[in-house]
Amino acid sequence: MVRVGGRRRYxxxxxxxxxxxxVALLGRFPALAGASLSVEAGETVLLQGPNGAGKTTLLRLCAGLVRPESGQAQVLGHDLSVDGRPVRRQVAMLGHATGLYEDLSVAENVSFWAQAAxxxxxxxxxxxTGALGRMGLDERLLSxxxxxxxxxQRxxxxxxxxAVRRPQLWLLDEPHAGLDQTGRNVVDELISDAVAAGATVLVASHELERVRSLNPRVVTVAGGLIVKDTGGPK
Amino acid sequence: MKSLLSEAWLVASKDLRIEARSRVLTNQVAPFAVLVLVLFGFALDADQRTLRMFAPGLFWVAVLLCLLLAVQRSSAVESADDAATGLRMAGLAPAAVFLGKSAAIFVQLLVLELLLTAGIIVFYGSSVKNLFLWLIAGLVTALAVATTGMLYGALASGLGVRETLLPILLLPVLAPVLIGATRAYDDALGAAAVDGWAWTGLLAMFAVVASTLGALAYGALVED
Known part of the structure; x- marks a missing residue:
């Protein structure tokens, strides 16, 4: 582990x-039923599998949002069975929702989340300003x-x-959903740049060809288990 | 402590900015509050002397009804596009989120209290006899109900039945506050001869307990 700009980098x-x-439960349903996975710093991992396989729960677990019911789970050196909160500030999680406030402007939203971090x-x-420009959002949209x-655009x-948080771990659930071709390219660039900067990226996606162009390690999830793993960075 | 307060300020200013932009308070809650006062007047079908006598109680019932709207709105802002998860992911202290969101509700309630005071003066012919007691009792009651409302809003939100369950959970808990605040305003508005300051002291204790308990419990309530 090294320190970059005052922050720990792996x-x-x-x-x-x-x-x-x-094992992680959604209510009483075991969304993860004994999953084992090890991911190293700087890896890009594609999580693939059918709907309801446990991909989103796996991402939420790694984000410290879901507590493991049993088994061992460590992310960025923190034991998730004890407390997931210390992990969260170092992790960026893109779920199905955008997490933005409708009545605030785009710039205010991004600035708020940066200050919250x-x-x-x-x-x-x-x-x-830098992150919004990089995401290709027109300056007129910011206000x-x-x-x-x-x-x-959302x-x-x-x-x-x-992106403003410069996280060590990106957890992206269907990041290309709802984006046009330009937007998809921007997402791919964001992932490539994050990995180049030493971050680790997990992407759950059904757009396999698109994500495979990023040359990821491919992990297949089914029935709450890791059933196939190409095993380490390609 | 400084970090906690700065995070709470960040959340409070965000919520107040959202309310200023959406104008829900000015366009929906405030007219609702005035309407409640007018309807009470119709329902009691009384002369101004009777209305003046009941004004403190009617005032605080109107405040509590507006509180329900404010708490539901505060929760809805976070759940609309799952910003609540963003708050958890940002690593903000749960106590700071609680205090910030409570502070935003507190400020909105103060605005409504001003409006309702104007309302009971115009519609019921009330007058403020003890300005200092009116001010302090108004402040501590707003703090007590804002923090309790926020705490129960988080509890109801966690149970997933927010809209229908919140009044059933919250209003019985706030019954002692309603009694205390009514007695304090009986004195402040000269509606009855009671010791308003004693009741204000009790309200202040309730506000401190609710704020402390809320700040400590909020984290557990918003976690899965």
Whole structure:
């Protein structure tokens, strides 16, 4: 582990996610039924599998949002069975929802999430402008309330709100959903840049060809188990 | 402590900015509050002397009804596009989120209290006899109901039946506050000869307990 800009960064090859026989429940249903997975820093992992296989629960578990019922689960050195909260600030999770406030402008939303992650106001505004530009959002859109954006534009704004945090671990659930071709390319660039900067990326997607172009390790999830793993970075 | 307060301020200012933009308070809750006062007047079908006597109680019942709207709105803002998960992921202290969101509701209630005071003066012919007691009792009651409302809003939200269950959970708990605040305003508005300051002291204790309990319990309530 090294320190970059005052923050801990994991060296390539160091385990970032270590799951061993993890069971996680959604209500009484075991969404993960003994999943084991080890992911090292700098890896890009594609999670594939049918609907209801447990991909989203696996991502939420790694984000510290779902507590393991049994088994061992460590993410970024933190034991998730004890407390998932210390993990969260170092992780960016893109789910099916965008997590944006409809009545605030795009710039205000991104700036708020940057400040919520601990950045001071001026740095938050600076990073927000950079991230929104990088996501290809037109400058005229930044002062508009989120309620007036299209679904694709909201998705991009949501990704910008995550990017400002410069997380060590990206957990992306169908990141290409609702995006046009340009937006999809932007997402691919974001993933490539994150990995180049030493971050680890897990992507759950049904758009296999699209994600495979990023040359990921492919993990197949079915019935709450890891049933196939190409095993390590290609 | 500084971090907790700055995080709470961040959440409160965000919620207040959202309310300023959406204008739900000014366009929906405030007219509702005034309407409640007018309807009470119709329902009692009384002369101004009777209305003046009941004004403190009617005032606080109107505040509690508006509180239900404010708490539901506060929860809806976070659940609309799952921003609640974003708050959890941002690593904000749960106590800071609780205090920030309670502070935003508190400010909205103060605005409504001002409006309702104007309402009972205009519609019921009430007058403020003890301005300082009116101010302090209004502040501590707003704090007590805002923090309790936020706590029970989180509890009802966790149970997944927010809209219907919140009034059933919250209003019985706030019954002592309603009694205390009514007695305090009986004194402040000169409606009855009671010791308003003693009741205000009890309200202040309730506000401190609700704020502390809420800040400590909120994290457990919003976790899965």
């Amino acid at each position: 060296r390539y090859g160091v385990p970032v996610i270590q799951l061993c026989d993890v 601990g950045l001071d106001k001026s740095l938050a505004a600076q990073r927000a 508009l309330p989120v309620s007036r954006l299209s679904a694709g 998705r991009r704004a949501s990704l910008a709100a995550l």
